[in-house]
Amino acid sequence: MNDNRNMLLAIVLSAFVLIGWSLLSDKFFPTPPPQTHKVENGKVQPTPAPVTEAGSPKGGPEPLRPRELVLGETPRLKIETPQLTGSINLKGARFDDLDLVTQRETIKKDSPPVRLLSPARAKDSYFAQFGWSGQGVAVPDANSLWTASAPTLVPGQPVTLSWSNPTGQRFELILSVDDGYMFTVKQRVVNGGSNAVGLRTYGLASRSAKSPDPSTWTNHVGPMSFLADKADYSVDWDTLDENKAGVTRDSRGGWLGFTDKYWLTALIPADGAPVEASFRKSESGAYQADFAGSQFVAAPGQAVTSEARLFAGAKEKKFLDRYENEGITKLSKSIDWGWFEWFMRPIFNLLTWLFSVLGNFGLAIISLTFIVRLILFPIADKQFKSMAGMRKVQPKMKALQERYKDDKPKLQQEMLKLYQEEKINPAAGCLPILLQIPIFYALYKVLMVSVEMRHQPFYLWIKDLSAPDPLTPVNLFGLLPFTPPGFLAIGVLPILLGITMWIQFKLNPQQMDPVQQQIFSFMPWILMFVMAPFAAGLQLYWVVSNLLTIAQQTWLYKRYDMHLSDTHPVKT
Incomplete structure (x- = not known):
């Protein structure tokens, strides 16, 4: 030969x-990665951060408003960790304000941090929420005002959010956060009433617009899950656009959410707990991932607690591996390594x-x-x-x-x-x-x-x-005032x-x-x-x-x- x-x-x-x-x-x-810097007048200059569409809910009752204005309208629980900063909306107990402090939008020194979550009725709305559903009992909803036991959520210091209904049931969300990107949410209901109540816990993540990152056959972006012991990359934005009923899976534990190229928001039910997990597109045009646990009954005087977690942050391998070692199954599958994962991990x-x-x-x-x-x-x-x-x-x-x-x-x-x-x-x-x-x-x-x-x-x-x-002789290494098209930018x-x-x-x-x-x-x-x-x-x-x-x-x-x-x- x-x-x-x-x-x-x-x-x-x-x-x-x-x-x-x-x-x-x-x-x-x-798709080749976007250019983050270019050469102008012989000097390297950062390119501005990409601008995405506002993603306002179609047919929503209110027009979009400035994010800072929306954040200032409701009381909030501050979040401060080595990796995250933001707040939780006490109206509805929503995780809807989160920045990644160690990740920047551009390579510019004074670039703002990457924004992951934003409140409803603001541009690029993206939030997570945990709660209960039930019949014949008042449960907290998006308009319920919760009381926080402390003003700030920091690693090692849990904060309890509480809300009570008129019939004697007290609902609590006991929140904690670590030094990475993981929130733990203990959902506790104390039945102080005279009748037994039937309830189901749930968690949801909602985003008003698709990710600006492209999804390709080498890197999945969009709805993502590990349910029933299987990583599922088959559901994408088009699936939810075309299927009004959404996609539902039964599982014991696992996780589901939305992945961008570098970021992930994942709902993680208690390991081994039976759940019904779904992806859907709402009538407002927002995309939603959610899970619901099995129904349980809280007798008078009884307290029932369940636990779920929320990952919201960068897909840093050291954190993903750490959480897997702590019992979260295959969270590292959120990185689309492909068929040669066994070989890529050692190289990485x-x-x-x-x-x-x-x-x-x-x-x-x-x-x-x-x-x-x-x-x-x-x-x-x-x-x-x-x-x-x-x-x-x-x-x-x-x-x-x-x-x-x-x-x-x-x-x-x-x-x-x-x-x-x-x-x-x-x-x-x-x-x-x-x-x-x-x-x-x-x-x-x-x-x-x-x-x-x-x-x-x-x-x-x-x-x-x-x-x-970015340095190309086509424009004399940036001295000529034009940027050549991609196929000529050698x-x-x-x-x-x-x-x-x-x-x-x-x-x-x-x-x-x-x-x-x-x-x-x-x-x-x-x-x-x-x-x-x-x-x-x-x-x-x-x-x-x-x-x-x-x-x-x-x-x-x-x-x-x-x-x-x-x-x-x-x-x-």
Whole structure:
């Protein structure tokens, strides 16, 4: 088998599977990450945060109003944690005001924190609520005014919200929060009346608009759940738009909610408790995830307590893993790792460890590249040893070709016998590249879906490794006052990628087939355009990998005393 033909097949397959062609539909290929910075007048400038539609409820009774005005209309319980800030609306006991203090909207230093939850009747309304339903008994609703036992909810200091009805039932929400993104809600009802009451607990999350993040086949965004021991990515916005009845699942425990690219709001019933979980679209146009527990009866003088939790925050792997260890089943499935999760997690763990040591994700990516090349070096060494062996047996191969030129099956049989006698593996050339494909894909997914890589800078003009390289010669590196369209915005890293790949191909034995040689001459520049819209971190990995391959090939040629003129493959 021809080594370069295998290399060509591997590269084409890699490009097709991993990054796709920009000319194909987003339905089948991933959407490149948005640019977070650009170059103007030779200086790197942050781009403004994306503006989303207001998402006002269709047919709602009131028009949208400024968020701060809505927040000031009702009494509130403040939230202050190392990761979160905001408040809980005491009218309705709603989690409807939450900012992620460690995450910023843009890379600008004074950028505001990412806003996750907002109150009803404000722009991009998004909230969660826990309560009870029942017949023949007054239960708290969205207009009920709760009393808080303390003014602020902080880690380690639970706060009790209480509300009583006229017939003697007292309802309590005992709230606590940790140092991450997890709220615990104990729903307690004390029946001080003279009659037994039948109740069901519920939890809901409602958002007025779809996520501004695109949902692709490589990264699910929208309704998300882990119910009945299964992660479900099949329900999306279109499902709820088309199905007025919604989607309902029965489960014991699990969780459900809405996932953005980096953020998650998940309702988590008590582990093992039977629940009826649903996704639906309301008449107002809002999207809702909810669950309802089994009916229970509170006898006179009896207190009944159940527990649920709410995750609201960034999908940071360290927190997701911690919560799984605390008993929340498969919360890490909210990160759409895909089929190769078993391989991506170690790559991610290695990257984050390298980052903790080096303090820069770009240096971590470069170090990962060195580690990969070091691990694959024995295979590359065998490859060149095989190439040297192929060179030595070329006279015998030519003799076999002349002898059996009219008997192709016999020629293949004798060639295979020769390979076995000389201990040569003609397929060794494609193995190093094939082994790099899963590593390349794992890094691609890490850059695309992990919030830990979001807004991570490198050096010089690279201010965000998860965004494309903004420095392009098309506008003279930002000196000309225009931003080129995406397909022409070829950054410095993609150009270096094309150049290094061209050098790498030049170091390989030339093709005897002129058509294949032409393809090889075009491939570096095609991949330069294909890779340009993708994350700078991915481009950095590929450039460094190419440089190491060039150095490795040069050294191995000398080690085995090989010259390019001596390594022309024999046509079979």
